[in-house]
Amino acid sequence: MAYDNAEQLEEFRLEARKWLEDNCPPSMRTPMRDDEVVWGGRNATFKNPDSKAWLDRMGEKGWTAPEWPKEYGGGGLSRSEARVLEQEMRRIKARPPLFSFGLWMFGPALLEFGNHEQKLRFIPDIVKGKTRWCQGYSEPGAGSDLAGLQTRCEDKGDHYLINGQKVWTSYADKADWIFCLVRTDTSTKHEGISFILFDMKSPGVEARPIQLISGESPFCETFFTDVKVPKEQLVGRVNGGWDIAKRLLQFERSSISAGGFGGTGGSGILGPDEYAKHHVGTDETGRVADGDLRGRIADHKMYTKAFALTVQRQTEQAKAGQAVGHTASILKYAAAKMNQDRHELLIEALGTEGLGWEGEGFDKGAMRVTRQWLRSKGNSIEGGTSEINLNVIAKRVLGLKEHQ
Known part of the structure; x- marks a missing residue:
């Protein structure tokens, strides 16, 4: 049942509030570490x-x-109901129950382009967190120019056969399934790409983690050698994958803009103010003792709030069927800078604790922040480089012409 008017929404609010109070464990109402x-x-x-x-x-x-x-x-909720649910979760400081590329990117694309059988097969397990997905897009020779991808997908009659390589595949070594762009026609560029799904345990799939400067390995090189894929796992039509790819990139950049960098972000994550109060100290009113740092943290929090409202407005426009143009490129660029600024503030708040890398002399939480600060340097590369996004904004939003 959808609640449309104010009275019905208030009824839903009370129902949601009671359900959350009854079902959200107390420990899930505390700040979440990464x-x-x-x-x-x-x-x-x-x-x-x-x-x-x-x-x-x-x-x-x-x-x-x-x-x-x-x-x-x-959940089958209306947009108004979903907003109420979000407000009620925020009221009790409930943690997000699930972080998922399936929720942020693949699921919305499948709901738009998949057939009924594919939705019934894959969507429920995304909702319940039973399947973890990864994204097979970038290749060694096809990053910013994604349409130049060369991973081959050949029609073998009763199945497809895939050979090729992907790179920067986030959490490929931990994922259950992959949504993947493949080339089904070598005679044309954009019109020769298809969108296909397959199990990461399929014979011929190998994921090799890439170690980053942070010491972590969230990205992988992923190799496909004679991987057999059932034909019913092709989404959309053969050679129609580029339209799906573009739509999914919008979802990806929107999710990154909403706080998905590095797999974390969003409500419930400890922020610079909490770290500063602990490591810098507080004044007699309970505020961060360092006035200059306190002011810059306040500026960052205001920017973050304004940014979140902008993302919400774009999301509502997209759901209402309004064209959002190249807003995703603008937001992705701004989100990268915002997240990097956040980690700079975190490191400053930690002081000498922020110098730690390993060993007994440093707090484990502080060392994790240091590694995340290094990790944040990749924000301006992943999901579309800042330089490419600035070019898109300049040409397609501002209408600027290239200098001859």
Whole structure:
């Protein structure tokens, strides 16, 4: 039942509030550290047992994807109801139950381009966090020029055969399935690309982690050698994958803009103000003692709030069927700078604790922040480089001409 008028929305608010109070464990109402993020999947681990209970309850309710159709396991809520749910979760400081490329990118694209059978097969497991997805887009010779990809997909009659390589595949070594761009026609560029799904345990799939400067390995080189894929796992039509790819890139950049850098971000993550109060100290009123740092943290929080409202407005426009143009490029560029600024503030707040890398002399949480600060340097590359996004903005938003 959809609640449309103010009285009905208030009724839904009371129902949602009671359900959240009854079902959200107390430990899921505390700030979430980055190592507590839940990704789901068949090999999911839960640092806190309450995390699994929270995911299971929200997934069963469909509220990990509140606006997705009930038919496919979503919450079936209207936009107004989803906003109320978000407000009520924020009121009790509830953690997001699930972080997922399936929720942010693949699911919305499949709902738009997939057939009924594919939606029934894949969407419910995304909602419940049972399947973890990765994205097979970039290749060694096809990053910014994604349409130049060369991973081949040949029609073998009763199946497709895939050979090629992807790179910078986030969490490919931990993912269950991949949504992948492949070349099905070598005679044309954009019109020769298809969009296909397959299990990462398929024979011939190999993921090799790439170690970053932070010491972590969230990205992988991914190799496909004679990988057989059932034909029913092609999404859309053969050679029609570029339209899906473009749409999914919008979802990706929107999710990054909403705080998805590095797999974290969003509500519930400790911010610079909490770290500054702990490491710098507070004055007699409970504020961060360093006035200059306090002012810059306040500026950052105001920017973050304004940015979040802008993202929300763009999301509402897209859901209403309005053209959002190249807003995703603008927001992705701004989000990269915002997240990097956030980590600069975190490091400054830590002081000498921010110099730690390993060993007994430093707090583990502080060392994790240091590594995340290094990791944030990649924000201006992943999901579309800042230079490319600035070119898109200059040419297609501002209408500037190239200097001859």
